[in-house]
Amino acid sequence: MSTLNEIEGAISQLSPQELAAFRTWFAEFDSAVWDQQFEADVAAGRLDALAQKALQHLREGRCTDL
Template sequence: MSTVTEIIEAVKSLAAEEKGEFLTRLSEVDFDDAWDRQIAADAQAGRLDHLWQQALEDIKAGRTKPLDEVLHDG
């Protein structure tokens, strides 16, 4: 299977139990591992320090909202 379309068609043809197993196993795959490693390396190297400083400045200047307010729309 070399394309997404072929994979989707193959999954569609699975029996219900097999689809369940496929989805369970797919959910266990760590797709974000490379991204997580890059973020960790960037943080360790100080490449994210400017973002941290900007966040602190925004908090001190009152340019932020409490998370509850954002999540509950007001």
């Protein structure tokens, strides 16, 4: 497996078109990883307290429309 320095070096050698394609790929990849972590946190109940607090604020009229 490549080291971070090798990856940085390879990225720095990309053409503008390849860099644009890499950016698109990485944004999608990073988003998918974030989604997986979020889903795991929801499934494990790690966000339950925050959800309850948000619902309480909504019931109390402490929220504003965006």
